[in-house]
Amino acid sequence: MKTWIAFYNILMKDMRSYYLKPPNISWGLIFPIAWTLMFFLRSPVAVEVRDLLPGVMALSILFGTTSMLAVTITFERKSRSFERLLLAPISLNLLMLAKTSGAIMFGVVNAFIPVIFAGFLTSLSGINWLMVLGSVILIAITSTFLGLFVAVSVSQIFEAQTFSNFFRFPMLFLCGLFIPLSDLPGFLRPISYALPLTYGADILKSSINQNGIISIPLSFFALIVFSVFLFAYSIYNVNRKWIV
């Protein structure tokens, strides 16, 4: 059987049904503007847009992907249309990759919207774009798989949102984007290093402003390990909880 046909069509259906819907497109535009404005308004001194860029990009990906995936999969589970996918003759791994690919692409696109805005406000020269792209893709993958992990752990849509925030908000403050890791209390630092976004954000800082503190290969490796772990654990949970 041509499984790629199934993969491609699941991806395209999700794109049309969820990711390319006007509310989501506007989310992708409003979120980075709101974050940037927030920093401008709250800061007593002039804020350099380029300093904000890694943080806004990373958060655009994190919030975009986790929200969408956790909610769409929980919604499909509730309406039983996810069962239709489980009955299709494609492997569970491929099915979940098809379901998550749309969110990953949504995350990557979301990440570059702040870059477009920043391009009008500041110079973007001297940025290692290849590394930016690599880190954006890996942040999108880990965040999406985090959304998958949430989706598999809950049964109601409101739970998906609440449970996502349980991970997202600590990440927001502990990943070193807005409060440098060195300024965090000692007991919080191990938690920071246990969060995938810490590594993704650090690569973005290194490639945009050359002020990352973690070795870049180590950060890439950590993101890959997080991705593999979150995906494998989610598949294990799908097998355990949804195919009872």
Added chain:
Amino acid sequence: MKIIEVENLKKNYNGFTAVDGVNFYINQGEIFGFLGPNGAGKTTTINMLTGIAKITEGSVKLLGEDYTGNAKKAQAIMGIVPDESNLYEELSGWENLAFCGALYGMEKKLREERATQLLEEFGLEDASSKSFKAYSKGMKRKLAIAAGIIHQPEILFLDEPTTGIDVGFARQIRNLIIDLHSKGTTIFLTTHYIEEAERLCERLAFIVQGKIVREGTVEEMMRETQEENIVNFTLGGDFARIEEEFRSHFPEFNLKMVKNNDVSIHSPSAFTLFPFVQFFEERSIPVFEAKIVRPSLEEVFVKVTGIELRKMQSEQTQRRKIGQKGEGSRS
């Protein structure tokens, strides 16, 4: 040829046994029915056979090949229509069918042609571009069946296909099932409607509390349950005047008056009708009708299981109505 063979299939949920060691087979090209009350284990059995529930114990073979615990191997030749719709509310009827075709690896041109063809066959062509959420319950069920057969499966699983839909649509769906069967599709049908099972199925299994209590053809089941042979005569004259004579003429037969001029003749062994017809004719009593009376499938079911399925159905309908009223008053 057996398309599906199930041996000692069991399903336990947290200590509760939903399916308790069932054995059955389905021949290629037949309609096999699973008849039982709600909660008997019908849907759980389908879920295990189609791979969305794990098998606790037992084995399942498809065309002689064991696929226990690896349903993905078999899903390509299965079509599944669950008891509740699992299509996409936001997609149109046509898009839903084309998408389901894609899940089975069908090429774009082929699945689109087939989607159009099925919508025509199922009388849904006018609603092809309507979103699925705008469909009526009966239309949704028809589209779900179309989605189940878009890839032309060898075997189609239909879980309670006519439950909860109006009489007109139920009739259309039964005709669609007959039509699919005539084209050679093997069908595994679960139902709790006795008339549906009797009308559609060639072979049946009664399932109660997770166990198969009887399996066989409808004919076999009726024959096994039949304790005596009964023929009903509708006569065109007054039987009372010849009753005494009849009893003395046929002393080995048991006679029962049904209505004024209707009599039924009972015998433990098979008998021919001619002597009776001749007896009546000679006494100038015309015979308008002679009908062999067989037990209904419902009688067979009650006898085998001790469960009044019809009573359960009406209780369920009553509960559903009360539930709907409750929801209505809340809203």
